[in-house]
Amino acid sequence: MLKLEKIERRLPRVHERAICAVSGGPDSMCLLYILNTWREKCEFDLIAAHFNHELRENAARDEKFVRDWCAEKNIKFIAGRENIKAFAAREKLSIEEAARIARYGFLKNLAREYRADWIYTAHHADDNAETVLLNLIRGTGIAGLTGMKFEDNGIRRPFLDIAREDLKAYAEWNNIKYIHDESNFDPDAAARNFLRLKIMPLLKEINNKATEHIGAAARRLERIDDALDADAKERVLKNLEKTRDGRVVLPVKVLRDANDAVRPKMILYALDELGIGRKDIGAAHLDAIEKLYINNNIGGREKRLNLPYNIIVYNDQDRIIFERRPRKLTEIELTPGIELNWGDYKLLLYEDYNNININNIKNGLAFKKSKRDGDGESGELIERDLITVRSCALGERLFLPGANGSRSVKRLCLDKKINLSERDGLPAIYINGILAGVWRLGVDTAFTPEDRLCRFVKIEKVNKNK
Numbered sequence: 001m002l003k004l005e006k007i008e009r010r011l012p013r014v015h016e017r018a019i020c021a022v023s024g025g026p027d028s029m030c031l032l033y034i035l036n037t038w039r040e041k042c043e044f045d046l047i048a049a050h051f052n053h054e055l056r057e058n059a060a061r062d063e064k065f066v067r068d069w070c071a072e073k074n075i076k077f078i079a080g081r082e083n084i085k086a087f088a089a090r091e092k093l094s095i096e097e098a099a100r101i102a103r104y105g106f107l108k109n110l111a112r113e114y115r116a117d118w119i120y121t122a123h124h125a126d127d128n129a130e131t132v133l134l135n136l137i138r139g140t141g142i143a144g145l146t147g148m149k150f151e152d153n154g155i156r157r158p159f160l161d162i163a164r165e166d167l168k169a170y171a172e173w174n175n176i177k178y179i180h181d182e183s184n185f186d187p188d189a190a191a192r193n194f195l196r197l198k199i200m201p202l203l204k205e206i207n208n209k210a211t212e213h214i215g216a217a218a219r220r221l222e223r224i225d226d227a228l229d230a231d232a233k234e235r236v237l238k239n240l241e242k243t244r245d246g247r248v249v250l251p252v253k254v255l256r257d258a259n260d261a262v263r264p265k266m267i268l269y270a271l272d273e274l275g276i277g278r279k280d281i282g283a284a285h286l287d288a289i290e291k292l293y294i295n296n297n298i299g300g301r302e303k304r305l306n307l308p309y310n311i312i313v314y315n316d317q318d319r320i321i322f323e324r325r326p327r328k329l330t331e332i333e334l335t336p337g338i339e340l341n342w343g344d345y346k347l348l349l350y351e352d353y354n355n356i357n358i359n360n361i362k363n364g365l366a367f368k369k370s371k372r373d374g375d376g377e378s379g380e381l382i383e384r385d386l387i388t389v390r391s392c393a394l395g396e397r398l399f400l401p402g403a404n405g406s407r408s409v410k411r412l413c414l415d416k417k418i419n420l421s422e423r424d425g426l427p428a429i430y431i432n433g434i435l436a437g438v439w440r441l442g443v444d445t446a447f448t449p450e451d452r453l454c455r456f457v458k459i460e461k462v463n464k465n466k
Helices: 026-041 059-073 084-091 095-114 125-138 164-173 191-206 210-239 252-257 263-272 283-294 409-415
Strands: 017-021 045-052 076-081 118-120 241-244 247-251 304-307 311-316 319-324 340-342 345-353 364-368 387-390 428-431 434-438 454-461
Touching (some): 017 026, 017 095, 026 164, 045 059, 059 076, 076 095, 095 118, 125 164, 191 210, 210 252, 247 263, 252 263, 252 319, 263 319, 283 304, 283 319, 364 428
Parallel strands (some): 017 118
Antiparallel strands (some): 241 247, 304 311, 345 454, 364 454, 387 428, 428 434
């Protein structure tokens, strides 16, 4: 039987403000009952928060039940709602994931609005065991095997070491009314339902303390994970170089000197510095980054990885660079005499530029003139060239004057020691869809000026911080 003393240290203190997430089921109603009972002994503000997912016919009934219970006990009640099916379709999420995101978004917003000290949820030991097993089945590291925490990101879970059956017994003993969500009894409704209804009973046949033992193992792993985390954080903070916003650098040696179990956490801390969070960075990403720095000197080849949130990770000699890239710049037409802002550059096209020394150009790219607008030999009108600027693919090639043949843009950039963070932002000029020249690399021989009268694109870098 659940005793209040077991969870007292995780209950609100005097003058704190607590938000209790309440679905109306037995677990959350026990939590609301206990918080309200504790409120009589320890003065604090209590708000009951109910989220209506609009998924079931009885959703309105559930909301009314919690609302009426709170009115009877003089507890402030706030409801939120979202059409989860529409939200899931819009965001391309599963129903389960969309419901979780919407529910916690509601609770977090409520906590900010009311300046709550804690959000209380009724997750218990069985929920935690299910979480550990789901993470294990789906693939996870040590962190995923630690399960839920008693306190995490403003959320408190005082029932985390209490079994579901103990909460039901407590509800019956104290005559706490509650309602059932019928979808919880459908094993096909969600993966967690299948695990709870089909798998956990079998595990308990093997050992009736399966839930307790899974929770104990998770706590032990949590202590190990915390120690590894502290080691990783210390190594990264001592050695990480933040060269500018959106770009951090970590020496390869620092990674290689660390224990195998610490390295993935070091990579996560480096990514933290870019402000992207960790939710969508999985074990496959971390493994790929480890292979990147392990093999970074083989054949002098550069490798790069694309991660979620538009993150690029690449090797540069003895460094691993983590960079958050801006969205790829679009292709834009250049109009003579009109200045164009493109990325970090200003460009200005001159159609008739005279008396230029093509061997000493430092502020732009010069291209040969072409026949246009009545310049044909018979006086016929010829369609004007389309001149555009965009980022070029590194596999595209330029045949530069004096070279023995064409070379890829990537190779030319490597020769000039132009790093990856600069390459994608270099203005590439296309004439009628053909790559004519790239700033800092040069102009293809097919477009090199034949005399001092030329077409000239003036290029000026405007962002001096990069």
